[in-house]
Amino acid sequence: MKLRADKVRVMLRKLRQRLETRISRRYFYKLIGLGLVSVVVPIMLISFFSYRITVSNMEGQNDQARFDMLGQLQSRVDERLETARNALYALVFDSDITQAANMNGAAIGPQLLIDVQGKLSTLTQSIQDSYGVSLYFVDSETTLFNDRYIKKSDASWVSDFPKHGPVGEWMYQTGSGFQVVTHTVALPAMSESPKAYLSIHLHQRAFAGILRDIDFIESADVYFLDVTFKPILARTQGEVEGAQTEAGLDWIRGNPRVYDIRNDAKADLSTQYVQSERTGWYTALMVPLSSQSAFTADIVGITVLVSLLAIGAGAVLIYFNSKRLYAPIRQWLQDENYTPEDQKKDEWAWLRSRWNNLKEDLQRSAPELREAFLISLLGGYYAHAKEEAEALMKRHHLPHDHKCVALVVDPGDFSKYRSFEAKDEALVHMAIANIFEELISHSYLEGDSFHRPEAYQSVLLVYFPRDMKDEQARQMAKQLAQSLIQSIETYLKFPITLGLGGIRPVMHELRESYLEAKEALQYRIIREDEPILDFHEVKQDSGRFDYPFDISEQIVKDLRSGNREEVERGFNVFVDLIRACNYSDAVYRKILLMLYSATIQGFYQYSKEAMSDLINQNGHEIILSAQFLTEIEQWFRDTWFAYCFAIIDHENESKGKQVIDAVKSYISRTLNQDHSLQLVAEQVNLNPSYLSRLFRKETGQNFVQYVAQIKVEEAKKQLEQTDEPIYRIAEHVGYTEQTFRRVFKNLTKMSPNEYRTSIRK
Template sequence: MRKINLSFFYKNLIIVFAVTCLPMAIIAVSNYFIGVKQIEAEVKRNHRLQLQQIYQSMEEQLFQLETIGNQWMFNPVFNHELLEGDLRLKPDTTRELLVSLRILKESNPLIGNAVLYLEKDRLLISEEEGIYTIQDEATAQTFQQLLGAKSSLMWWNRPISPLKYKIKVNVALVHKIQGAGGAPLGTIILYLDKSKIDDYLYPLNPDGEGIAYIVKKNGSWVTNGRNQSMTTNELDEAIRREAIDYGLEAGDFIYNRKGINYFVTVGSLSRNEWKYVVATPLSKLTSPVILVTKLGLAFSFIGLLAAIVLSWFASRRIYRPVKHLVGLFKENVVIPSPNDKSDEFQFIEGRWRKLIDESQQLEAKLEQNRQLLRAGFLLQLIQGHLYFFSETELREKMTFHGWNASDKAFAIILIRMDSITNAKGSFNEGDEQLATFAAANITQEMLHSSKQDAEVINFHDLSLAVFFAYPAERPKEQVKSDLFHFSGELIQVLSRYTTMRITVGVGKLVYAAQNIYKSLEEARTALQFRDLDKNEQILDMDNLLPQETSRVSYPFTIENAIIQSLKIGLKEEAVRELKRFVEELKQGQSKEIQFQQGMLQLLGSIMHALLKSGLYSPAIQSGSNLYEQLSAIKDPDEMLRWMRITIIEPYVEDLSQTREKLLEQIVSKVTEAIHARYHTPISLESCADEYGVTSYNLSKAFKQCTGTNFIEYLTTIRLEKAKELLRTTDLKINAIAEKVGYQPTYFIRIFKKVEGITPGRYRECSPT
């Protein structure tokens, strides 16, 4: 039994998963790996924008700081009167200066301290510390350099101040105060507040995991962020040095330290050539986005699991009818083997194809049986075997088998083909069934072409019938005309194709299904009146006129010649006389029925003669009904062939074999007589007369059986007896000659001729 593998669902469920779940998984993974890159780039861009905003804000503050310094340079409080006398002795002027410096300090949040330096007396004036005289010569020289600068406004990146209060940044904005003659009388020094600068940097590193600081052009620190001291940690110093290695050029780069990637941005402040450096861990930049992406990936994974579960249940539900169908087909199927590659769908397909094949075979067999039943019913109907059915029942059965029998009349034509042995090229002897089958097909094609309501019945013996059904109201003359027209066309086609003699018998038109057989009988009767000299005939009993009585012409003389040839076993002579008999009978009896009766008469005469002879033909011994066989043959040439093959040749052969056996028995008896009566006068003729055969036949048979002729055999026997007497007795030669049936003189002569020596010499030479 066939083994099947019922795991198609489990093997191919992955396809369902791929179709339903894989797109979602691809989208989720793509969002994660592609989206993160895009988001990182977007975050970096936003980070740059944020830095740009802070940069612009610082630039604006520095610009405002410069503007404020420029405005205060022309403040009336800062004039040449400050050079007159000792400022410390002018409290009102000093108070006004301190108030002005405080106002100047508060005018911008970046100003940590506003200091006035006067060249006269080396004075430093500030709100927090008041008036201070520079004692250190080096410090004084540094402040003096500010006055010698070409620009009235400058950024002082290396200020040295003796002031101690809140000086956290070594960077200041210096504005020179011009005196009356154009010579500078001092400078206004605006020290920047480190904490305020850190406030600008704080948004760039709010959690302290990165760095944000400002360095000078040479890389020295301006501020390191919100550290209270200017001491730096390792990360600050490492990134500062990395930025210095990059030349402190504005731009971005990635710096990896201890497995952490930092996004480093370097920018420049145009007014004082400061460099701001911001380094932020990429994970901090992208952590919110990655979190969202991971959440999306998680939700996608949850959706993927849900899709897998739903696909599983949906697939099982979809697969349930298949499983049920497999269960229906699974009877008598063993458990599948591991190596079996077939699955349930292949199994169903195989079973389904098998069912289709079986259905088609069954349908073909049913159709074949239906056709056989139809043909069998029609054959019984036309032969009159259904006489026990009523007319209504017969028409119902005809309707059941596919005929429209309502209000129909019926007719039959019978087609017979003869002289198959004379058909040149088409069919040979033994092809009777093939020839009939071909004729039936041709007839069926012609009926189909003419759209006749008819059926062909094949009798397989070079004859076939056509069963026609016509409307009952159609006139008989029109029906006959149609039958004759179709018969004529059919004869022409069959004659051209088979090259045989074609005869058609037309049956009468009947209006009752019970009388259909009569139409066939009438067609058969019509065929008996076939003219033997014509090859194509249409016979209708209605058109056959009564024949006037003619003298019987039967070749009795030739009949006797045939019988005599058979008695003596002359096969060629008997066949030749049989051919003469057929020709004579055909000339005297032109109608088939008369010719057939003449042939039956010949058969009877031959059988009578053979019975009288005491030898039976093998055909008679087999119990065959020879008269029935001959009656079934309609063609004269076929009758001649049948008589030759069935009667003449077997009888002559049997007669020959019987004669040979009889002659063998006679020869055996003759040899026994020779041995018993060799000493008496015995001859071939006397033996032939004794056993009732001719001397010629006996001599021929004796030669065939013994290998020698009668005289030689007799001489040999007599001489053997004479030699025996010569050796064992003392009888005289003459006496021995008489004892073996010879005259003395002839005995001596024949003995010497055969033995080569005389009898006396033979006795002398023979041992006693």
């Protein structure tokens, strides 16, 4: 009995330990749970969007393939009709046909009748799948076929033989013994009152081979429709019902576009069509939407399978990675003596509370750490570690994005004065730091100060708001330096020398300001009466200057292109820039002489006479002899630039024909590009308005009209010699299709299609 009780106690102890272990690993299970969420959600989103993109791309490619197929079918139909129509036009001006047309059908002599009928029969035999050729006489209301002569009163004419159709169009006719498409021309040709109609009749089976040769979707129906939307011929698979077909045809009838596609979920039908530009016929394709869903189901299945595999693999990786990531936490818990009594919180919460205690300890030593970091920053330790420096600035609560400046205070030999002794060095620097902190607090600024014992100096750092202008910050830094000197002389009773660096836009560049302040202190030997040594003042060298080459080059470029307004604007910017610099008299003259020389060099391609005239203006003497900068500026504006523009105008006028020839050559070489006045002017380095005037003067023609005329002439050639679609020809001459149609009609009074038809007739 006692042994059994001991076993129960052991089992309960093990169960308790296992439960405690599971409870103590709550954070581990959180890692796994969050990891699974972070894997499952992205995989599901990616799978969904991948499915949508894949289906959309496949549907787009499928639609395009169908359009290509329909276009090819329609082209073959057009080719068949065009061949028959051209053969028919061969008889329009035949002398026997013309003679017969001018005579009443009843008055035609036997010989002429035999000759005409023989030619009709020959034409019938020469055309594949031809039902026949007929000649209808208006006055006698009789029809001469290739194999018989029929009067309108004959009953068989209506049911067994086709009639003539509207002039210039293909018409579909059916009867008890025929199904044909008919093309008719009026005779005599070009007559306002036709006396006869010559027609060719093609069997419906002429198009059966075209449909028979295609290899397409088993469930698709293909239709050939004439201009009245009558189905000439169809290849059907039995999948599309009659009501669906009517719905598709109704949509095509009401759609003005030459090609389009519609998916009608209500009718379970996808309808596509292409209309011929030559004949106006339609090739239409109708497919049940339900038959297209099979590939979508396959994609869904594959997507789901791949997603499940990815989620499974992700779960396994998350488990092992979480276990590896948890290992250091578990080790840390063991090192910190994590006990069951601490398990009221999960592991990370318990460690975070311990970390907060550590941060409190760090905060107590924050001033010393902050000072140590600043000393390292000024010493160049973080010169190539900007990101690390910024992170430490945030950690030490330094305004890393503020402007800043460094001041270095050298108290000199303060022991000469009665207030302090040599051993009081630390006390002196502490007093300087206290005065500095009080001054910046009155100025509502932030700052730091620390002592550099090895240099017997105090380093003072001031931080300015980032939106403060540099000049304002510079003035405040000088005022702060003056107040500091006055306060030290008043309270500590000895003078100091202060080096002032330059304003820096961010804290990461504080070292540069510090080095400048230290360098400025080196000028005490020659500036012993100046307590404040500003680096930018003591280092200023009046013999050095920065010449604005970019502005100078732009002025020369605008000058050569004849752009007076841009030259004036650029010169104003140039003058304002150099006026803002504190240069000497000699430096100002040197800069303006460089600009004068640059403008002369800009005309090196001009004639020797022009260059000689420019050099003889004695600009060097004028610039060197002027008393004031304003005089030189006025000479540039009123005399020099005006003379340069006169030279440019004279040179351009003398080379006007060469320039216009270059323009015409450029346009002819690049007909497929845009030819705006601005673009072409840049090609010949002229101002657009000047080129427009020069073009009209040399050619007597407006530039825009000339470009349009050249492009339309090229388009005419392509309309006459090729079967390219209109939009392709528009691209060849650098127009959009809409712009091309408008420009072409404005110049020719015809649309491109009308012009092509008229030329070929």
